[in-house]
Amino acid sequence: MFDSSFIVWLQQFSNGFLDSFFTIITTVGNPEYYMIAFPFIYWCISKRMAYRFTIFFLLSTYVNTIVKGFTDVARPCSSEVRVLYGDSTYGSSSFPSGHTQGTASFWGYLAYYFKNRYFTCFAVVLTALVGLSRIYLGLHFAIDVVAGLFIAIMVLTLFNLFYDKVASRLDGLSWKLKVGLSTVLPLLLLVPPGHDKGMLVGFAIGLMVGYQLDKRYLNFSNSATIAKQGVKFVIGVVGLFVLRVVLKELFEVIGFSALTEHGADMVRYLFVGLWASYFAPYLFVKLGLSKEPKIEIGQDHRVKV
Template sequence: MQAAIIKDIQLLSNPILDYFFICITMMGSSLFYFLALPLFYWCIDKRFGLKLGLVLLSSIYVNTVIKNVTMVQRPIGYPGIRSIFTQSAGGYSFPSGHAQGTTTFWGTMMFKYNKKITKILGVAAIILVSLSRLYLGVHWPVDIVGGILIALLVIIVAELVDSIIIEGKYDIKLIYKIILSLIVPLGLIILFPYNENFEYMALASGTMIGYFIDQHYFKFTVNNTVKGQIAKLIIGISIFAVILSTLKYLLPYTEIFNAFRYFIGGLWISIGAPLLFNKLKLNKKTL
């Protein structure tokens, strides 16, 4: 039945749709999020940028664990199924990381921005990215459904936790926040020590620590002109890419060193880049 659904969708295959769905599927990739998250953190809403990043990283963690536990094989190589752009299909099949990530991202956006346009864009993105994974022949239909349902559960838990944090009257010292930001991701890595979990939990840890330090000492603001915001993104993302690639070249390629690399990347996003923006006067509000 699942193979038949994919084959029916692929009856529409043609070169134009191939390129179209390859572009669409990139909207559910980590590259898209590495561009979108700094946009929110540096230019729109710092706290929501942090929240969006942590929810996504939590969703990726859950996705990685379930994939490695279930070990469902992809439809790649299945008789009669045409699989293209397979470089976007690493690891196991269930649940779909693209469908789950897209649902997590846009679902969180819809909670934050309860507007018609956000809902239209979000639903369209979820449907198109999910459909692209079937059209490209890299996921089974159950992978898509599973990814969407798991994302919804992650979003609900995240919103409940966030509401408790907002409503609670907590006065936690900076040192304890830093310790928690180290211990919780480390505990999650130890619990399920898969390669992706080393990277993304370390990224979450570095980002949280930088955020708490900034909130305590610097209170970076996002205000600027459109030109200034574009400058922030170009400078910040370029240096982020340089940090990851340089450390990858200098350090041994092991899980521990990969975690260190992403930890430094997280610190750059939440404290390094904002301090540089302050130095370059890119955080001034234009009157």
């Protein structure tokens, strides 16, 4: 089942161009990519979609982590295949492919949301290329990629079937309970063993809590001219990376980074998530880069899930 024969066959076509091409393509599935993509959706497309998207992506990642911890399959052996970009997978299980599942989840959700056949074709091709890159680089068996794709489709299908029903029940909860759930639910991802969990958990908590803060105190609007959207994105991303770097250096100076395996990353990315979902939008409003939210007659002010 976990056979290297397909990797060996694929790598017979190896050359410098393909090495560089697939190394670049595989980074589309890196966690850092989502640190930019989710804020862009939140700032420029739909904050409610970004919030729902975050819950879905967290659920998909949780399933991947559970399966990885349960199966604990070793990655392809470097004595049998050529392994490139191997440092990115150090200490993590092979089955199923997290990069493939993450890419399929991310672009699959967007394809479902936009329902445009050209965009769907793009999503399918990109997901296929990321999956192929994991095999070409010697980081995964073919079955890992197939399983990651299958799990992403399964989770997306179930999520779309049940999310609205669950959300409607949670809509009546108090604001404090919603903030509490936004904090506790991502923490469940810390239970099973896994890779890069602190980053994802912290960012998810920050984004989800910030969304609730925005709905209660700010009500930031995504609507703006194309020029203002571009300015928002540049300011937001610069602030995001400055915060990410500054906090990393600060934690290393005070020795916080060495306290727990995932603790420092979780705290650092919690602030990054809060910046993305609340403090950057607050700055956009103050700078006049966001239109004032429109309240329709008869519209209530309850915080929507």
